[in-house]
Amino acid sequence: MLKTVLRALSACTCVLSMGPALASGFIDDSHADLVMRNYYFDRNYVNATPQAAAREWAQGFILNLRSGYTEGPVGFGLDAQGLLGVRLDSSRARTGTGLLPYNATTREPADEYSELGLTAKARASKSELQLGTISTFLPIAFASPTRLLPQTFRGAYLKSQDIDQLTLHVGWLDRINLRDSTDYQKMSVGSPNGRFNGAAQSNRFMFIGGDYAWSPHLTLKYYHAELAQLYRKDFYGLVDNRPMGPGSLKSDFRLFVTGEDGAAKAGTVDNRNAALMLTYSLGAHKFGAGYMQLTGKTGMPYLFGTEPLVITEGTLSSEFLNPKERSWQVRYDYSFAGMGAPGLNGMLRYVSGDNIELARFGGSNLSESEKDIEVSYVLQSGPLKDLSLRLRNAWYRNDFTAQASHRDDNELRVNIDYTWKLW
Numbered sequence: 001m002l003k004t005v006l007r008a009l010s011a012c013t014c015v016l017s018m019g020p021a022l023a024s025g026f027i028d029d030s031h032a033d034l035v036m037r038n039y040y041f042d043r044n045y046v047n048a049t050p051q052a053a054a055r056e057w058a059q060g061f062i063l064n065l066r067s068g069y070t071e072g073p074v075g076f077g078l079d080a081q082g083l084l085g086v087r088l089d090s091s092r093a094r095t096g097t098g099l100l101p102y103n104a105t106t107r108e109p110a111d112e113y114s115e116l117g118l119t120a121k122a123r124a125s126k127s128e129l130q131l132g133t134i135s136t137f138l139p140i141a142f143a144s145p146t147r148l149l150p151q152t153f154r155g156a157y158l159k160s161q162d163i164d165q166l167t168l169h170v171g172w173l174d175r176i177n178l179r180d181s182t183d184y185q186k187m188s189v190g191s192p193n194g195r196f197n198g199a200a201q202s203n204r205f206m207f208i209g210g211d212y213a214w215s216p217h218l219t220l221k222y223y224h225a226e227l228a229q230l231y232r233k234d235f236y237g238l239v240d241n242r243p244m245g246p247g248s249l250k251s252d253f254r255l256f257v258t259g260e261d262g263a264a265k266a267g268t269v270d271n272r273n274a275a276l277m278l279t280y281s282l283g284a285h286k287f288g289a290g291y292m293q294l295t296g297k298t299g300m301p302y303l304f305g306t307e308p309l310v311i312t313e314g315t316l317s318s319e320f321l322n323p324k325e326r327s328w329q330v331r332y333d334y335s336f337a338g339m340g341a342p343g344l345n346g347m348l349r350y351v352s353g354d355n356i357e358l359a360r361f362g363g364s365n366l367s368e369s370e371k372d373i374e375v376s377y378v379l380q381s382g383p384l385k386d387l388s389l390r391l392r393n394a395w396y397r398n399d400f401t402a403q404a405s406h407r408d409d410n411e412l413r414v415n416i417d418y419t420w421k422l423w
Contacts, residue, residue: 024071025071027068028068029069030066030423032064032065032066033063033064034062034063034064035062035419036062036420037059037060037415038060038417039057039148039414040056040057040413040415042054042411042413043097045407046408049407051096052093054097056087057087057088057089058090060086061083061085062150063080065079069123077121078119079118081133083114083115083116084114085180086112087109095107099148100113113180113181114182117177119132127158128160131155135150135152138209139221139235139254140209140224141153141306142306142307147179147180148179150179154173154175155173155205157169158171165212167211168210169208172206173205174204175187175203176303176304176305178305186201186203187201187203187227187303189227190303191304193299194360197267205226205227205303207224210222217240221236221239229265230260230265230266232258233257235254237254250277250279251276251277252276252279253275253276254274254310255272255275256272256300258270258271258300259271266301268298271295271300273310274292274293275292275293275310276291277311283338284335284337284338284339285332285334292312294324294325299321299322299325302321312327318370320351322356322357323358326353326355327351327352331348331350332347332349345376347372348372352368353369358400368400373394374392374393375390376389376390387417388417389416390415390417392411395410396409
């Protein structure tokens with residue numbers, strides 16, 4: 001950690017030594033903020049399981065330092081991210097929430113953990129290249145922000161908007177830093193229910209793709225990604241948002257096509273995942289309905305530790321990505337600004353999946369379901385303006401016969417976030 005900090009200070013000193021004119025943008029356009037996140041996670045396993053509950057409470061601090069760019073046709077900059085997580089309540093019997101790291105042998109949770117991430121960057125015209133600590137929020141690699149501290153990658157990432165209406169993304173990653181970890185490790189495939197060989201690792205993930213604004217209402221998306229020797233994935237997407245009657249209709253279509261790559265160390269990969277989510281907005285109300293169907297021999301693979309970014313995203317306990325699974329959902333969102341309470345929002349959702357094929361967990365035509373309720377509030381004024389509170393409750397059920405995978409979970413998450421803008 002000390003060596004990394006010294007390298008960061010050395011880089012900043014080098015830029016400043018170039019002279020006031022050259023470094024003015026580097027300093028003048030810089031900004032910093034500190035995110036303070038208090039997180040309580042409580043997942044209660046209703047059935048007889050080896051662990052009765054995963055329950056922890058922790059405080060997180062996320063310091064973001066972002067420089068501007070030096071002057072000239074190619075500008076250079078440096079970003080830093082400092083992360084600190086502190087245990088407030090946990091025990092060996094309640095680990096595994098993703099909030100805190102713990103000893104794999106004794107299961108003793110850490111009292112605190114911290115890390116520093118550095119990102120060198122260069123900008124030319126409307127293109128930016130990042131090297132070092134990377135966060136990507138793409139359909140094929142979505143860095144998870146859903147726990148105490150964010151998950152990151154190590155590698156190179158180019159984002160370009162030099163072509164009108166097209167945002168291009170190209171990346172090469174060799175390591176992942178998980179949400180409850182302080183070090184980088186090789187990448188693997190997410191494998192709930194033993195869908196793949198989760199022990200197989202790779203040190204190369206490459207992707208290319210982009211979003212094209214076909215019209216003010218319609219955006220087309222395509223991405224190709226390869227996790228070396230494990231799997232390859234193509235994503236096709238369409239988002240259309242246009243007025244309809246007194247409100248507006250958003251159509252979100254997503255198609256993932258995945259297969260094996262190279263030696264296929266994670267095992268057989270053969271999946272197509274097609275989904276459509278329709279959301280109608282009318283004043284303070286949003287009404288949503290979606291359907292997702294998986295075909296092929298296997299479930300859909302994705303990078304372990306990330307979010308798969310399917311239409312069931314945001315559900316708390318499951319991703320509904322088992323072999324042959326068909327799922328549908330209904331969702332309702334309401335903004336209480338319509339009742340004179342700006343900043344207060346609520347959400348209800350029900351997701352049901354069936355036709356699941358898991359030979360080792362009870363055969364075929366298995367099912368799972370989840371009910372979610374969420375209430376959030378953002379303070380609108382005063383010295384703590386923008387402080388946010390979110391309360392989420394979920395109930396998950398499945399009929400898998402194997403004890404290790406048969407789950408009846410009741411889950412509660414409470415988090416309070418406040419961002420202090422330093423400059």
